[in-house]
Structures are given as structure tokens and as C-alpha cells.
Amino acid sequence: MMIKPKFYISILLMVGNCFLLQPLLAEQLLLPKPLSSSDFIITKKESVKLGQLLFFDPILSGNKNISCATCHHPDLGTADGVSLSIGEGGIGLGDKRVSDVNNPPDQIIGRNAPALFNLGAKQFTSLFHDGRLEVDESQANGIRTPLGQSMMMGFNSVLSAQAMFPIASPDEMAGHYNENEISIAIRKGQVAGKEGAWNIVTQRIQNNPEYVNLFKQSLATIKQADDIKFTDIANVIADFIAMEWQAIDSPFDAYLKGNKTALNTKAQAGMKLFYGRAGCSSCHSGALQTDHQFHAIAMPQFGPGKTARFETSNHDTGRLRVTGNVKDAYKFRTPSLRNITLTAPYGHSGAFKTLKEVIRHHIDPIKSLKAFQMSNLVFPAPNANNTRDPQLVSQKEIEKIAGANALNPVELTEKEIDHLEVFLQALTDKKLGGGHLGKPKSVPSGLTFD
Ligand code: HEC
Numbered sequence: 008m009m010i011k012p013k014f015y016i017s018i019l020l021m022v023g024n025c026f027l028l029q030p031l032l033a034e035q036l037l038l039p040k041p042l043s044s045s046d047f048i049i050t051k052k053e054s055v056k057l058g059q060l061l062f063f064d065p066i067l068s069g070n071k072n073i074s075c076a077t078c079h080h081p082d083l084g085t086a087d088g089v090s091l092s093i094g095e096g097g098i099g100l101g102d103k104r105v106s107d108v109n110n111p112p113d114q115i116i117g118r119n120a121p122a123l124f125n126l127g128a129k130q131f132t133s134l135f136h137d138g139r140l141e142v143d144e145s146q147a148n149g150i151r152t153p154l155g156q157s158m159m160m161g162f163n164s165v166l167s168a169q170a171m172f173p174i175a176s177p178d179e180m181a182g183h184y185n186e187n188e189i190s191i192a193i194r195k196g197q198v199a200g201k202e203g204a205w206n207i208v209t210q211r212i213q214n215n216p217e218y219v220n221l222f223k224q225s226l227a228t229i230k231q232a233d234d235i236k237f238t239d240i241a242n243v244i245a246d247f248i249a250m251e252w253q254a255i256d257s258p259f260d261a262y263l264k265g266n267k268t269a270l271n272t273k274a275q276a277g278m279k280l281f282y283g284r285a286g287c288s289s290c291h292s293g294a295l296q297t298d299h300q301f302h303a304i305a306m307p308q309f310g311p312g313k314t315a316r317f318e319t320s321n322h323d324t325g326r327l328r329v330t331g332n333v334k335d336a337y338k339f340r341t342p343s344l345r346n347i348t349l350t351a352p353y354g355h356s357g358a359f360k361t362l363k364e365v366i367r368h369h370i371d372p373i374k375s376l377k378a379f380q381m382s383n384l385v386f387p388a389p390n391a392n393n394t395r396d397p398q399l400v401s402q403k404e405i406e407k408i409a410g411a412n413a414l415n416p417v418e419l420t421e422k423e424i425d426h427l428e429v430f431l432q433a434l435t436d437k438k439l440g441g442g443h444l445g446k447p448k449s450v451p452s453g454l455t456f457d
């Protein structure tokens with residue numbers, strides 16, 4: 008009697024089932040270890056309190072009209088709820104922010120303002136969408152920044168060194184042309200040094216008796232106003248961010264600590280996809296869902312981009328700008344997905360309004376890039392008082408972004424997309440609210456703030 012091919016196939020399937028498929032079906036997911044406060048830098052209560060005041064105080068901006076919180080607001084998931092921010096020269100908060108007719112901004116900001124959750128975790132050694140600020144032991148102060156030589160010593164961490172940037176950026180906080188003493192210093196190329204922008208900001212703090220007192224209480228090195236340095240200001244702001252938005256009490260954290268009912272069945276199905284077949288955890292790895300590496304995933308681009316002032320194109324080549332290596336073209340840092348439900352819109356240019364949209368982008372990146380419409384964006388009133396409408400990058404640029412893509416498409420059913428979304432929702436620490444301290448009632452400068 009002839010043995011039918013069907014028979015062989017069933018034997019093969021049986022063998023396969025036992026030896027090959029079984030381990031996969033056993034769902035041995037490689038889940039991260041739960042986080043604890045020992046994974047975070049240690050902060051002092053007094054510094055955190057002082058950092059909170061500085062974070063909300065417009066005194067750090069050239070025209071005393073914008074604070075860190077304008078773009079990183081606790082009511083807006085520590086970001087600002089729009090694709091690209093209006094910085095200096097704007098009025099209002101979030102999607103209500105419009106350009107000031109009397110002092111319109113030069114241009115909107117080229118990248119989406121990221122959320123500040125969990126940046127106090129020691130595993131964060133690079134910051135910004137392109138990681139241009141990073142820990143580098145070969146540097147005298149252990150940090151590499153594009154500012155190079157003018158970089159000052161005394162920053163406690165990359166998070167602290169980060170504060171130098173928005174304060175010295177004309178579009179973010181410093182202001183333009185001859186508007187104020189800080190913008191004038193920056194125009195003259197004076198940022199560090201005695202006459203520089205950081206020193207002028209520091210003098211403002213030294214001249215405020217309430218701040219001087221608070222600094223004396225916070226840092227042993229400070230006996231009098233003159234002792235306050237720019238790095239002290241940056242260090243206490245970093246302490247504030249690190250403590251204020253530590254968000255590690257989500258349903259996923261409870262699940263990792265052993266409470267198996269903390270995730271419902273849909274969230275568990277989504278988690279299995281995330282750490283399994285959907286391949287998300289190959290980049291969004293570890294307890295904060297990031298490998299801290301850079302990947303090209305064909306995110307749509309628009310707006311002024313990130314170019315040198317003299318360039319006319321509005322592209323943003325991401326990590327390539329930092330390393331000069333063409334292999335890094337259009338790579339951006341894998342973002343942490345903690346508190347992701349609070350931080351829309353998503354991507355380095357804020358291209359996607361909803362989690363569903365950004366998940367769909369991941370499962371077919373090129374198709375999504377090519378289908379992208381500007382009407383998808385979340386902006387303050389478009390073209391509000393003179394600010395140029397953000398334009399999509401050119402067709403040629405879109406082809407380059409597509410060519411650099413390294414994210415493979417993955418087949419997922421609608422139900423599976425739903426499950427992934429429910430899992431991502433379970434990464435939100437709802438107990439944190441706006442933060443551990445929240446918004447201060449007033450700030451020492453007496454200036455108003457959002
Ligand atoms: C006008 C809006 C604006 C203001 C004001 C602003 N930021 Fe930002 N912030 C941004 C944008 C946009 C980025 C991303 C820039 C990039 O990646 O190139 C960013 C990035 C950051 C990051 C890095 C986050 C990460 O995950 O890499 C930190 C930390 C931060 N800002 C803190 C601050 C602090 C502190 C201040 C006040 C001194 C401040 N920001 C003021 C818009 C703003």
C-alpha cells in the first residue's frame with residue numbers, strides 16, 4: 008500500500024509540534040525585571056523643591072515669558088500636546104498656544120516636545136530625539152554635547168546638562184534679535200563665559216533674595232549669592248525632573264511584581280504580542296520599553312526640521328546630524344513607552360495623534376509614510392499670526408526616509424492591534440497624576456506662569 012503524502016505531513020506536524028512549536032507555545036516571554044527606586048538617581052528634597060520653582064519660573068527665559076513647563080506641562084503629560092511647539096513669541100498653553108502678534112516667533116520648533124517621565128532612571132545616558140547629549144567617559148566632564156568646548160564642568164548628569172539648551176535657544180526660551188540681554192549675548196555668540204547667556208540667567212537668580220535663600224538651604228557649597236553657578240541651577244532642575252515624574256506604578260509594574268490580575272486578558276494578549284510575535288521589544292526593550300538606541304522607522308516629517316540656519320531644506324536626518332555617519336540617516340532614539348496614553352502626539356515630529364495610528368505605522372512603515380496627510384497633525388491654530396505653516400518634506404526626501412527604513416512590516420489583525428493598544432495603556436502610572444509635587448502656587452520672581 009502506498010503511503011500518502013498527507014501521512015508524512017501529519018507525522019511532520021506531530022514532530023514539529025513536540026519539538027519545535029512547543030517551546031514557542033509555552034509563551035516563555037522574556038519580561039523585564041520590575042523597577043524600583045534604586046534604579047533612579049538619588050535626589051535631595053530641598054533641591055527638588057527648588058528645582059520645581061525654577062522649572063515653572065519664566066525668569067530663565069530672555070523675555071521672562073516662557074518657562075520649561077510651557078512645553079513640558081504636568082497637565083499635558085509633561086509635554087505640550089501639539090505636534091511641534093511654539094516657543095518664545097507665543098501666548099497660551101498646549102493647543103491653545105498662538106503666536107504673539109506683537110512679537111511673533113521666527114519659526115516653530117522643529118521637533119515634538121518629549122515627555123519627561125522616568126528620566127531620572129540611571130539607564131538614561133543619552134537625551135534628545137537624536138541623542139546629541141550623551142554620557143561619554145572620554146570627555147573631561149563625562150558628557151558629550153554639540154556645544155563642545157564651551158561646555159562647562161559641574162553638571163551632575165546628562166539630565167542636568169540638558170538645561171543649557173532651551174535657555175540658549177532663541178526659538179525656545181532666549182528670544183530674538185535685540186529683545187533682551189540674553190538674546191543679544193547669544194547673537195554675539197556668547198553663551199558660556201562671563202558675558203555669556205548662562206551667566207546672565209545666573210545673575211538674575213543671584214539677584215533674587217528668595218532664590219538665594221533657597222539655594223543656601225539646598226546646597227552646602229552656597230554661602231552667598233555669588234556662589235550660585237549656572238550648573239547649580241541646572242542640577243536642581245534635573246533633581247526635580249528625576250523625582251517629580253518617576254512613574255513606575257502602572258498595572259504593568261504590578262504584574263511584573265507578581266500580581267497576575269493587574270493586567271486584564273486583552274492587556275496580557277497585547278503583552279504577549281509586544282514581547283513576542285509583533286517584535287516590539289526588539290527595540291522597546293527593558294522595563295522602560297527602550298533600548299536607548301537609534302533606529303530608522305520611516306516616521307513622517309514636516310515643519311522646519313533640524314538644519315543649520317543657512318540651509319533652506321526642512322529635513323531632519325536625526326542621528327546622522329550627531330555622528331556624521333550616513334548609516335545613521337533618519338535614525339531616532341527609541342522612546343520609552345511609559346505613560347504613553349498621556350503623551351500624544353507621537354514620533355519625533357508629532358505625526359500621529361493616537362496610539363492606534365502609531366501602531367499602524369509600525370506594522371507597515373513605508374505604506375504609512377507615503378499615505379501621511381498634513382491634516383493629521385495637532386497644531387495650535389494653524390498659521391496663527393505669522394508663524395509659517397509647517398510644510399511636509401519634499402517627495403525626494405520622503406523617498407530617502409523610506410529608503411533608510413529598517414523596521415520590517417508585521418501582519419497583525421485588528422483584534423491584535425486592539426490588544427497591543429490595551430497593553431500600551433497598561434504602561435500608564437495613573438496614581439502619579441500631574442506629578443509628586445504638582446504645580447507651585449507662585450514662583451520667587453513673582454512672574455505669572457501656566
Ligand atoms: C519651546 C518648547 C520647549 C521649552 C520651553 C523647553 N523644552 Fe525641553 N524639549 C523641547 C523639545 C522640542 C525637545 C526635543 C528636542 C530634540 O530632541 O532635539 C525637548 C527635550 C527636552 C529634554 C530631553 C528629553 C528626552 O527624553 O530626551 C529634557 C530633559 C527637557 N527638554 C527639559 C527641559 C527643561 C529643563 C526646560 C527648561 C529649562 C525645557 N525643556 C524647556 C521643547 C521645549
Ligand code: HEC
Binds near residue numbers: 291352365
Ligand atoms: C526597529 C525598532 C523598533 C521596533 C521593532 C518597534 N519600534 Fe516603536 N519606535 C521606534 C522608534 C525609533 C520610535 C521613534 C521614531 C521617531 O520618532 O522617529 C518608535 C516610536 C514608537 C511609539 C511612539 C512613542 C512616542 O513617544 O512618540 C510607539 C507607541 C511605539 N513605537 C510602539 C511600538 C510597538 C507597539 C511596536 C511593535 C508593534 C514597536 N513600537 C516596534 C522603534 C521601534
